Amino acid sequence: AVVEATKLLRHLSGEQQAPADGGFADQELLREVIPGRRRRAYDVNRVVDLLADEDSVTRLRPGFAPEMVTSLARMEGRTIGVIANNPMHVAGAITSDGADKAARFMQLCEGFRLPILSLVDTPGMMVGPEAERTGLVRHCSRMLVAGAALTVPMVAVVLRRGYGLGAQAMVAGSLHEPLLTVAWAGAELGPMGLEGAVRLGLRKELEAIEDEEERERRVRELTKLAHENANALNAATLFEIDDVIDPADTRRVIAGTISRTDRSPGRGTRPPFIDTW
Secondary structure, eight states: OHHHHHHHHHHHHTOOOOOOTTOBOOGGGGGGTSOSSTTOOOOHHHHHHHHSBTTOOEESSTTSSTTEEEEEEEETTEEEEEEEEOTTTGGGOBOHHHHHHHHHHHHHHHHTTOOEEEEEEEOOBOOSHHHHTTTHHHHHHHHHHHHHTOOSOEEEEEEEEEEHHHHHHHTTTSTTSSSEEEEETTOEEESSOHHHHHHHHTHHHHHTOOOHHHHHHHHHHHHHHHHHHTBHHHHHHTTSSSEEEOGGGHHHHHHHHHTTSOOSOOSSSSOOOOOOO
């Protein structure tokens, strides 16, 4: 606990710290983090550890809303804040607690002038009666409001899925808001989960197919086409994102972008408001 507290104070002090011997992990390992099957989960903390300077990651409240990871880390000696969706919990969907956690963390980064790295892999905001009973829309809106108020630079990386308003909340309200928005080659972007979009958007056509097996075959066929249209390369050609990159280049791209940003205080001289917790 003492070690973690010391690391936290160093992070928040803004002190530049040279990377430890060895610096950082082999970046080619990032190519193996994302499972080949879309429905397979993985721990996004592994991605954070590989990207950051060696032994520099401090996770904040890992036991609360684990679907949203918030960490302080160093990259080339400079402290950054990291928010990330964790597919190991509710597939990385944004819950009320997860939104509160991320919104408050963004305020923290703004208050201490820390650049933010957002690692996106979410099907969107959580759905269903249980989620609605938690005041989901009100809580998730906090992320959009906190993002709109940011003056610190943000870099966003879409790891696998960036769907719906949940993905927009992860990038301060728009894919064009971050200083740089990139995606890994296998990533997909869209207004909502693709199979759900097919079932809702083509409901009349599907209902007209009486044979259930034939109907499901048609759903699979249309969903496959939707996946092809939603891939990151297509999004980049339409300028929805800035680039599609090799996972092994991610750290270099992030560090190069952040190193060129201004470290001076933001609007005014009064420290921004940070929620009590």
